[in-house]
Amino acid sequence: MNILAYIIYFFITGLITILAGWLFYHNGRHFILYFFKGDVGLTDSVNKLLLIGYYLLNLGYAIIMIGFWEHLSSWQQLIESVATMCGRIMITMGMIHWVNMATIYLLGRKREKTSQVLPAPQP
Template identity: 25%
Template sequence: MDWTVATYVTYLLVAVPLTVWVAHTLSSNGQVFLEEVFTGNERLAQAVNRLLVVGFYLLNLGFVSLYLRTGGEVVDLRGLLEELSVKIGVVTLVLGVLHFLNVWAFSSMRRRHAMDSFRSAPVAPQGFVPATPYPAP
């Protein structure tokens, strides 16, 4: 096995588990936000959570696959480490951006749900109150 293939294998052995770990963390902690947003509908919260995780996997694993190829031949251990540092660094940055977008999506859903709860009247209408005319000046 040459150094380029070793770089590919090492990259995949780091990037794929890293993606799985971040997805699992987002899924387990995001479930709490979604259960609050979809109050009383736990099945919907779980379904949305699973769909978000699938989308996260598709985006990240697609990026990891596309970014697998190196720019040139890796000839020694130093080249392997340098290539891996760039690749894993970029994958980590992409995971961080997607994590931020996921958290932002959860927060906006939660905020929207909280604002919707303020729109309803706190007390049911008690009846019609006729308008009182203003006195003429």
């Protein structure tokens, strides 16, 4: 039973992680671009770094969670266990996304403040 649960869990977790990461990557670019004041090079670099880190962290967390799985002996336990583990992954993904966006917001604000303090270049 555990092997079947692992297969179902990895399929669901992998699918959710890849699709959510792809959506965050494409739609989050505009948000990051706004906070980095149109700096396309920096925005694309940060966006790619966030995507790779997101994949590694979530898939690594999914693999680590296998170690905490109990022995399953019924279909009911299989369904409950897979649903619980997938729910934990989704909550973790939401928290990671929130932290990433808060960090980008704070970096954008810090960059905005430092650009106001610096004197204008003299011709």
